[in-house]
Amino acid sequence: MKRLGEAISTAWIAAGILGAPASALAAGPTALSDAQLDRVTAGAAIVSQSSDAAALGALALATTTGASLVVPEPSPYPGQPNLGPTGGAADGTALAVGTNLGLSGEPPPATSTSVQTQGAATGNQVITSTFNHTVQGAGGVTFQAGWTFVYGAWVGL
Numbered sequence: 001m002k003r004l005g006e007a008i009s010t011a012w013i014a015a016g017i018l019g020a021p022a023s024a025l026a027a028g029p030t031a032l033s034d035a036q037l038d039r040v041t042a043g044a045a046i047v048s049q050s051s052d053a054a055a056l057g058a059l060a061l062a063t064t065t066g067a068s069l070v071v072p073e074p075s076p077y078p079g080q081p082n083l084g085p086t087g088g089a090a091d092g093t094a095l096a097v098g099t100n101l102g103l104s105g106e107p108p109p110a111t112s113t114s115v116q117t118q119g120a121a122t123g124n125q126v127i128t129s130t131f132n133h134t135v136q137g138a139g140g141v142t143f144q145a146g147w148t149f150v151y152g153a154w155v156g157l
Helices: 002-018
Strands: 045-056 059-072 086-099 110-121 125-137 141-153
Parallel strands (some): 045 086, 110 141
Antiparallel strands (some): 059 086, 125 141
């Protein structure tokens, strides 16, 4: 499932990088050719997150959290309902604690975490912000947090 989410996110990012779609304002319904329909798109944002944690030792604790949210806004352009700005956010945390509590003869304790967030938005004004940080603490504690925020809008059409 993780790879599927990465593939979908990669496809959205690639689509945004390869070219912003051209837009047009029409006075009324217009028949489009197949080539024109291939370039039609609507405003959108997509975000995803993945969190994993693992711990080994006599005392091993692992927990993860994650959330994603996308919020569309109404279009400011009359007759163009799909050109509204959109924003999205995804966050994830992972905590792992692995310790032997001073017991001898146990395998060495270990901890690992993985938090990945990503996103993309459409528009001619796009803002993307991503943060990810890992902290190694005393007593076999590893904590990682990450978030991504995206916003896309069609400005000046």
